[in-house]
Amino acid sequence: MGDAFSAIGALADPLRRRLYTFVAGRDDGVGREEAAREVGVPPHTARFHLDKLVEEGLLSVDHRRLTGRTGPGAGRPAKVYRRSDAEVAVSLPERGYDLVGRVFAAAVERSLEGAALPETLAQEAREAGRRDGTTYDGKGGELDRSAGVLAGRGFEPTRVGDGLVLRNCPFDALAREHTALVCGVNRDYVGGVLDGLGCDHTSARLDPGPDRCCVRVEESAAEG
Structure with a gap:
């Protein structure tokens, strides 16, 4: 195919x-x-x-x-x-509603069993990112490898100074209607990616701005 x-x-x-x-x-x-x-x-x-x-x-x-x-x-x-059973879809810029859909579904299932939804949503998003980071086999420094994983998910990472600006939100339509919820998922997912990659000096923080993802990845100086 x-x-x-x-x-x-x-x-x-x-x-x-x-x-x-x-x-x-x-x-x-x-x-x-x-x-x-x-x-x-x-x-x-x-x-x-x-x-x-x-x-x-x-x-x-x-x-x-x-x-x-x-x-x-x-x-x-x-x-x-x-x-055939094949499913084919393309969107520009790239969207990834399958990923956020799986995160939401898993969190809701756990909440139905009695877990608090906000906590399970954060955990599921972070675990999804950790899986992607753990399975990535690219080389380079922490920012290079982080960019590799995030590019594969459609975030369009761009190196700016000592960090990465994510020029695209793969969950844009949801983020426009449920901004705080989706931005939290983005932050937890990106944080999970960094965990999975074993990044010791890189972090994800919320840094919302127009026409880009609300998360920024920053690399701190290594401790002496």
Whole structure:
């Protein structure tokens, strides 16, 4: 399967997008002749574009007889296209609502068992950051490695002086409506990243400003 940008690019073609939409709306799968009739192109053209969608992982293929007949003379099973299980999404600037959604869901589950929601939310956000920091294998100093993890989550870190300014909030839509809540999650997540990386001289603090994340990462001088 191609990457997300390649898959999105495959759907930029109007004919290919119409084919995908038609196939995706059919739970029982679609043969190339039926797809060709639906979009008004020859079968060989439909097959070319359908196979491209398969290459990108957007469609899957199986084989079955489309005539409904069985036994001798029923003909060979035909290739049948259906929507795959792949999910492809892209946004610019990058957003990461899956991450914050998992943090919120885990915190709510624990709160239903009697834990205080503010504390569980902070703990879950920090643990999510710690997991990302622990699994990161990049090299460099504390700020370099912190930037590597945070870039992977869409924060767009930029080195400014002795710290990192995060030029993008991956949870922007939520942050606009629930600013204090999401900014707290951001701070705890970034703090967890620093913990996971084993940073001894780097910290995360709230530093809200327009058109950027509310968290700033700062590196203090090493103790002598």
